[in-house]
Amino acid sequence: xxxxxxxxxxxxxxxxxxxxxxxxxxxxxxxxxxxxxxxxxxxxxxxxxxxxxxxxxxxxxxxxxxxxxxxxxxxxxxxxxxxxxxxxxxxxxxxxxxxxxxxxxxxxxxxxxxxxxxxxxxxx
Numbered sequence: 001x002x003x004x005x006x007x008x009x010x011x012x013x014x015x016x017x018x019x020x021x022x023x024x025x026x027x028x029x030x031x032x033x034x035x036x037x038x039x040x041x042x043x044x045x046x047x048x049x050x051x052x053x054x055x056x057x058x059x060x061x062x063x064x065x066x067x068x069x070x071x072x073x074x075x076x077x078x079x080x081x082x083x084x085x086x087x088x089x090x091x092x093x094x095x096x097x098x099x100x101x102x103x104x105x106x107x108x109x110x111x112x113x114x115x116x117x118x119x120x121x122x123x124x
Contacts, residue, residue, distance in 0.1 A: 009122075016119040020082070021067040023108075023115035027089060028060035030108035034096065049099055056092040059085050060112060067119075075123055086116035 035053030063085040066073055073081075093109035096102035 013122045016115075016122045017067050020112075020115040020119040021064045023112040024060040024064040024067070024085060027108045027112035028057040028064065030105045031057040031060070031092060034102055034105040045098070049095055049102070052092050052095050053105070056088050056109060059088045063116070079120065079123060082116045082120050086113045086120075089113040089116070 031053040035050045035057065063081050066078060066081050089109040089112045093106040093113070096106035096109065
């Protein structure tokens with residue numbers, strides 16, 4: 001029989017997992033949109049912005065799939081995926097901060113990094 005405390009932990013785990021997957025999806029959308037707006041023949045900074053946006057979208061998409069699917073990945077594998085996602089999102093937010101008009105993308109990246117951090121806390 002499951003205790004109320006363990007049920008609450010399970011609910012928090014599932015809520016945090018869902019919130020993280022949702023944040024990853026939003027960040028992926030925002031980064032893909034930002035990358036599509038950058039002129040591919042632009043400056044080196046614009047190319048970095050485009051590549052970083054695409055990479056962040058791909059990492060967030062992969063993380064969302066890991067969190068959404070019952071793929072039998074062990075906790076260590078999930079932890080590595082979340083750490084990678086958080087790192088890439090923070091790096092991307094930092095790059096977006098230097099680009100006028102990329103504030104929404106930077107905010108989505110930071111929200112995703114926070115969701116990954118919050119979800120990692122439930123794995124401890």
